[in-house]
């Protein structure tokens with residue numbers, strides 16, 4: 207019995223295939239492979255940079271599907287099904303939009319798959335696959351099973367190890383799929399399992415892929431205390447309310463944190479309230495200088511912040527989008543993601559825009575052959591979709607420019623506080639800037655003309 211694990215790419219550039227230079231290890235597939243019965247052969251193909259050998263014999267194609275790669279995932283599924291290989295899909299898209307995925311797969315798994323995956327594989331082995339299996343979202347990586355990192359070897363991933371401590375988040379921002387998928391809960395792994403996983407691999411640079419590592423300050427503190435003796439450097443994602451807990455901030459610094467991806471989302475208090483982002487509505491730092499004071503706390507702990515923004519909320523304007531760029535430059539963030547607010551199905555935002563008749567692309571932008579990455583997919587209140595796309599693109603161009611990178615670096619508390627941090631700043635700014643600009647305007651899936659190129663090994 208052989209299982210082929212697949213990670214689809216997002217799409218293609220206008221003039222040819224797209225290779226993701228910023229690719230990270232597909233932790234998801236390494237975790238699934240680890241739960242596969244021992245006597246089953248596992249292979250992994252990552253469509254972000256390698257050719258998928260559709261004709262290589264296999265017994266089951268297992269595809270991880272997110273909204274951005276759904277179109278491409280369905281193309282890959284069609285190739286396998288044409289060859290008589292059953293296809294199983296799992297991940298956010300099959301969980302949140304199951305009926306759509308069922309049209310392209312023999313089987314789907316909803317929720318986290320660890321608990322049901324061995325049964326899926328055995329049913330495939332016995333030719334007895336069911337149409338749907340329901341996983342759970344209560345046990346990330348149960349029973350101390352370690353990720354199959356051997357499957358990542360030699361594929362040219364960035365030298366950073368992805369590991370999960372917990373999954374989910376207690377907040378309920380109206381645009382975010384995490385609160386729907388995990389039902390506003392966070393579940394963490396036993397600390398000893400996380401420590402064992404860190405010790406089981408060679409790298410000293412870890413990305414905790416948790417949706418919000420500090421969702422529970424107390425669970426976070428338990429992990430951080432255990433990390434101190436391991437002497438690793440790490441990055442993660444977390445909500446800004448962490449800055450209100452001095453003990454947590456001390457532990458974050460002492461345990462080797464380099465920085466967090468933090469969702470500031472908007473510089474307008476009205477937009478932050480409108481999206482119901484409770485973690486950004488600080489009780490301690492009152493008034494409109496709260497972000498400035500919170501960023502000061504991050505800087506005091508030498509953290510190199512990756513600021514994330516969602517732009518196009520109902521009180522946003524072209525001017526407020528431009529102010530977001532000024533805010534990010536003023537605070538000399540290490541990286542920033544200027545994202546257009548996206549309507550993800552199953553979120554309150556999607557339901558609201560649908561009921562108001564404001565969704566574009568027939569409400570299914572991820573499937574539309576003419577939709578392009580980073581373009582507006584709904585009608586904003588105070589600007590046209592084109593104005594929103596243009597305003598956000600301008601932020602991205604300016605932020606990723608050489609003058610901006612060279613200006614932002616002058617911060618002795620963060621990027622210039624050590625040679626390591628300075629190196630990280632330049633290496634990753636160059637990489638992320640190039641990726642952000644390359645991907646802009648990309649189509650999803652692939653067009654007929656590039657199929658020929660890919661099948662002839664142009665990659």
Ligand code: B12
Pocket residue numbers: 215216229230231232233234237238268269270271272273274275294295296297298299315317318319320323368370373374382383384415416417545550
């Ligand atoms: C780490 C991460 C990244 C990393 C990349 C990781 C990598 N390997 O390349 C970075 C930062 C680069 C990234 C980029 C992006 N990401 Co991202 N990312 C994540 C994050 C936080 C963790 C992923 C992870 O490793 N989880 C740990 C594994 C074990 O869990 P899992 O992937 O969910 O898999 C479990 C189940 O879903 C299921 N399952 C999943 N696949 C399959 C397949 C089969 C066959 C089966 C049976 C089961 C199954 O079982 C697994 C085990 O329990 C997730 C959120 C999350 N909680 O997962 C967002 C997330 C997947 N990303 C998201 C997005 C939007 C993006 C971007 C498009 C952002 C942007 N605007 O540029 C980009 C592009 C992604 C791409 N497709 O190329 C969204 C997707 C939304 C959606 N509705 O699909 C998520 C959910 C975040 C969010 N808050 O909305 N991302």
Ligand code: SF4
Pocket residue numbers: 375376377378379382383384385417418445469483485
């Ligand atoms: S804090 Fe972050 S992960 Fe949590 S619901 Fe809001 S956007 Fe999603």
